[in-house]
Amino acid sequence: MVDLAGIARGIIKADIDGVREMVQMAIDEGLEIQTILKEGLVSGMSVVGEKFESGEFFLPEMTAASRAMKEGLNLLGPLLKRVDEKNTGIVILGTIKGDVHDIGKGIVGTMLEGGGFMVTDIGVDVEPYKFVEAAKERNADIIGVSALLTTTMVGMKKVVELGREAGITARVMIGGASFTAEDAEEIGADGYAPDAPxxxxxxKKLVGHRG
Known part of the structure; x- marks a missing residue:
C-alpha cells in the first residue's frame, strides 16, 4: 500500500522520480484520485509553502518542489478530468506584456492546480486584451496577471479596464515580488498575492471559497 505521506515527503524533498513512481503506484492500487491529490501532493506542497513563507526555503527549493508536484499532476490530470467533482474555479494565468519572467508564474500555476483550480497558462509577454479574450473563452473566475518589472503596471491596469469594458465577471489578481497590495488597489485589481502560497x-477568497 502506497504511503500518501511518502508522496508528501517526496514533494518536500523535490524527489521527482520518487513522486512519479509513488503516484503511479497509488493510481495502480486504485486509490481515490482526490485522495492522492489532497493527502499526497497538496499536503506536501502546503508544507513547502509554509517553509518558504517562514524563510526556511527559498525560490530554488520552491521551484524544485513545484517540478516534483507537476510530475504527479501530469499523471493525475487526465484522471481528475473524469472525476465528477466541481473544481474550485477557472483561472487564466499569464505574464503581462513587457515581461518574460516565467518561473514564478509556473509555480503559482502548479499550486493553484493543487488547490483545485483549472488553470490555463497563456504564457509570457502577453498583451492585455489577450487576458480578457481568454477569460471570455474559458468563462474564467479569475485572471491572474504576473510580472516582476514595475514598469508593467500600466499593462496590468489595462487588463482591469478592458475586463470591465467587456463586462466579464472574472476577478483580476496581480502578483509579483515587486508589487504590493497598494499597487493592486491603485490599478483597481480585485486581489494581490506576493508569492505562490x-x-x-x-x-479561493476571490471565488468565495474560504480555507
Missing amino acids: ASVREA
Whole structure:
C-alpha cells in the first residue's frame, strides 16, 4: 500500500522520480484520485509553502518542489478530468506584456492546480486584451496577471479596464515580488498575492471559497 505521506515527503524533498513512481503506484492500487491529490501532493506542497513563507526555503527549493508536484499532476490530470467533482474555479494565468519572467508564474500555476483550480497558462509577454479574450473563452473566475518589472503596471491596469469594458465577471489578481497590495488597489485589481502560497489563499477568497 502506497504511503500518501511518502508522496508528501517526496514533494518536500523535490524527489521527482520518487513522486512519479509513488503516484503511479497509488493510481495502480486504485486509490481515490482526490485522495492522492489532497493527502499526497497538496499536503506536501502546503508544507513547502509554509517553509518558504517562514524563510526556511527559498525560490530554488520552491521551484524544485513545484517540478516534483507537476510530475504527479501530469499523471493525475487526465484522471481528475473524469472525476465528477466541481473544481474550485477557472483561472487564466499569464505574464503581462513587457515581461518574460516565467518561473514564478509556473509555480503559482502548479499550486493553484493543487488547490483545485483549472488553470490555463497563456504564457509570457502577453498583451492585455489577450487576458480578457481568454477569460471570455474559458468563462474564467479569475485572471491572474504576473510580472516582476514595475514598469508593467500600466499593462496590468489595462487588463482591469478592458475586463470591465467587456463586462466579464472574472476577478483580476496581480502578483509579483515587486508589487504590493497598494499597487493592486491603485490599478483597481480585485486581489494581490506576493508569492505562490498566498496566491492560492487569495484566489479561493476571490471565488468565495474560504480555507
